[in-house]
Structures are given as C-alpha cells and as structure tokens.
Amino acid sequence: MVEIRNVSKQYGSKNVVENVSLRIAKGKITSFIGPNGAGKSTLLSMISRLLTKDQGEILLEGTEIGQCKSSDLAKKISILKQTNHITVRLTIRELVSFGRFPYSQGNLTKEDWKHVDEAIRYMELGDIQHKYLDQLSGGQRQRAYIAMVVAQNTEYILLDEPLNNLDMKHSVQIMKVLRRLVDEMGKTVVIVIHDINFASVYSDYIVALKDGKVVREGTTNEIISAQTLKDVYDMDIQIEDIDENKICVYYA
C-alpha cells in the first residue's frame, strides 16, 4: 500500500499540491482525475521520487520513500511519464531490456531475457521487436514503453497520461492491458487520466483533484456522479448508464 500523508509542493509561492493525504489500495487501478493544473502529475511524480516533496510523508509499504535506496525502489515502483524523448536510437527489444537494469545492472542474465521476452509477448510486440522506436506509430511506441515497465516487474506501476495522443482503438488496447496487469498479475496501477469515461469504465478507485487538493476520493461508483463532477470540473455533466458502465456526456 502507498500512503500519502499531508504532502505539499510549492513552485515559488504557488502551492501546486497542498496538504494531500491519500491511501492507494493494493491490487487495484486508481485514477487521478481533475482539470489542468490540479497537481495530478506533480503528485504522481512525487510518489515516484522524480520530484522531491516540500512537506509530508509518502510511505511505501510502511517505509518513507526518501529513506529507501533508489536501486531498491526501482524493483518496487515504476513510473512512465507522458513524454519520453530519447536521444539514442533503440529497438523495441533494446528498450524493453532496459527494464531489467534494476535487477542486473546492465549485464542481463538468461532469467532477465526471459522477462524481456515475456513482456514483449504480453504487449503483442513480437513481430516488430527489432524495429527502431522512431519507426513506430504513437500507439506502438506507447506499448513498447509499457512493455519496458512490465519487464521491470514492479508491484506498483505509475503512468502519467498513458493515453496521450492515442486514437480510440489504441486507448482501449492500453486500458485493457492495464486491467489485465491488475487482474492477472496482481499489480497496483495508478494513472493520471483526462478522459473521465476511461477512468469510469476501467478504474476501481478514483481520486479527484482540483487546485492541488483532493476534492473527493472513493470507488468509481461514488465519484462518477453529476454533483461530484460539477465540483471538480465546474460544468454540468450528464451521466448515462450503458451496459453497467457509467458514461459521462459532456460534449454539448
């Protein structure tokens, strides 16, 4: 379990994240939703130690993450940011093999390559595994990065807007993979996501943030309600039940 206690972060004098306390349940998908500038990505970056927090504590299985060795954390928690600009030219397979660095420090063993093969198969990248990243479409590239995270084989997987710039088909594909990671492999997935319908259909818990504070958190059913969404987004959103899924209609 990840426990966040009174965490704050300032940029200059602006509070980006203000006194946030949260518990992230194990073995579930938790989505962070909220308008732009709500502090979702900042919070996620602090959980994954990419950013330092100004105040508060973040406990991973009861231990403050600042106290853990970075190389040990890399075996427990992984993060994928929304933009991944890499200057070196890599094939998918080479990229995925980087996911084993925390275990092998660069000298991959047979065991490591088994994990790499598995991750590639899991993400259905077998046919194109020797292609270079710059030859791929956005959806393929995103799958390649997720394959790297799968190879890293951490219990907690954090993703910052994994559906950014993807079309509907690829978005659904990615979300289904995340669902499978949780259901079949028992991972804990935390995502920052803008499309509230994807959040509604695929996540177990939702945390709604606004202006650096948690407005509401709870199960998907509790959060996806017209009143809560109005509090978060300042707009009237109609909610329809379609095949047991709650779909938000906000286009008009």
Place this chain on the structure above:
Amino acid sequence: MKAKIIGLTIVAIVLIAIFMMIDAGGNWDYVLPRRLKKILAIVLTGSVIAFSTLVFQTITNNRILTPSIIGLDSLYMFIQTLVIFALGSTSLTLINKNVNFLISVVLMILFAGLLYKWLFKREGQNIYFLLLIGLIFGTLFNSLSTFLQLLIDPNEFLRVQDKMFASFNNVNTDLLIISFVLIIAVGIYFWKYIKYLDVMSLGRDQAINLGVNYDFVVKRFLIIIAILVSISTALVGPITFLGLLVVNVAHQFMKTYQHKHLIVGSALISIIALVGGLLIVERVFTFSTTLSVIVNFIGGAYFIYLLLKENKSW
C-alpha cells in the same frame, strides 16, 4: 560490433607504425624515443577527450555539447596569459614545466570544484543551469585573456599564441608519466559508474525510474570530466575541439547505444584522427598548419558525408 572495433584497432596500429617508421633515416636511437613520446601523449589525451565528451553528451542528453562549455579551456588560456603577463615570457622558460602543469591542473580542478559545490548546494538544480554558468565564466575568462593579450608586448603575445593550439611536439616525459598515472587512478575509481551511462542516455526520469541515484551519479561524472579535461589540457593545450567530432563520428559509425563499445570506439577514432592529422601536418604540410585545422577539416567532411548517406537511406 567486434569487427568494427578490430577494424579501428588495426587502422590505429597501422597509422602509429607509419608514424614511427616514416623518414627515420637510420637514426633510430634518436627518432624512436621522441616519436614514442608523441604517440603516448596522443593515445592518452585522445582517449581522455573522447571519453569525457562521450560522457558529457550522455549526461546532458545533447549531442552537440563538449566539456569546453564549462569553461576549462578558457581558464587554461587565462592562466597561461596571466603567467606571461605577470612574469614575462622568460618566466615560461624559467619556471619549471612541471610547476606550470601542476598549477594549471590544480586551478582548473579547483575552479570546477567550486562551480559544482556552489551549484549543487541548492537541491534540484538542473544541469543546464550549470552549463549556463560555465558558459558565462568561460566567456569571462576569454575576455580577460584577450584583454591581457592586448596589453602585453607583441613578442610575448607570440608565446601566448603558441599555447592556443594543441601541440604534441614538446611533451615532457615526466609530465606524461604523472598524467598517465593520474588518469589511470581516476579511471579505476570511477569505473563502477560506467554501467549507469547506458541508462542515463534515456534521460533523467527513466534513469531515476530504473534506480539510478541520478544527482549523485551526475555529480561524480562531472568531477571525473573536470579532472580528465584539466589533465589533458595542461599536458598538450586546448584540445576539446576534437571531442565533438570524434564522438559524433563514433555514434554514426558504431550505431549502438552501449557505452562499453562507444567508449572504445570513440577512443580509437580519436587516436586515428590525431595520428593521421599529425602525419599530414608533419609530412604533407611540413608544419605550415596546425593539427586542429586538419582534424576539423577532414573530420567535418567525413561527418557531413555520414549525415548525407544516412539521409538517403531513410
């Protein structure tokens, strides 16, 4: 990959052999030790510069930077100018070469150390900020040197000018041995960080995700770069011009992300460039031009060729 490295090694050895043998005129006892000294200096500084530039480009994630941006070259020139300005050009012959070398090395490392210390005191400083500050200091030292050069006697200015170009002609044997030992010692100490280079080429976020203690490792690398560049610059003069070219050619030629291959490859290319360049300077132009001109001209042309070829294949 192996074939490429073996190929480069053979070219390097052949060039070195030619350099050693050509026009010896039978005076082996006189010629060989002198040439051997040059070759050692070349192998040493060439590899060091290739290595520092490669590491520097990896940690900054930028293929067009060289360590000269933190201002070490300019500082070296400033120290040399200052010595001549304050003590006159005769001092250079009076002051022991070893003393000059030691002063230069110590001052450059001290400068880099202060720069880093001051910058890393505040947590979360980004590496580009360091480069910016280094660039400004570099410009400051440059301007100071130019100013002093305007004031000194034209004859003394000629002595300064000599120092502006890398030269392998007057390398002191004692210094060569000292540098060699220093560089090997530094290399052994930092060897364990080499494995992080591949991961760091993925950028800061991925490196941290994969468990690299990023800020700490970057600091270590910046220190090793400062020490290595200082030693090689004090030994033969400003020579970082070579790095940019050599490392980019190595990337294009080796086509790999693995630094264990890139380090060897770029060091070999660097040696080839220097020995080949020196051969042309000494035998074709009979010292009427400088090494940096030759290396930059041929290397630049080759680099453009690589880029054009790459363009077509895509």
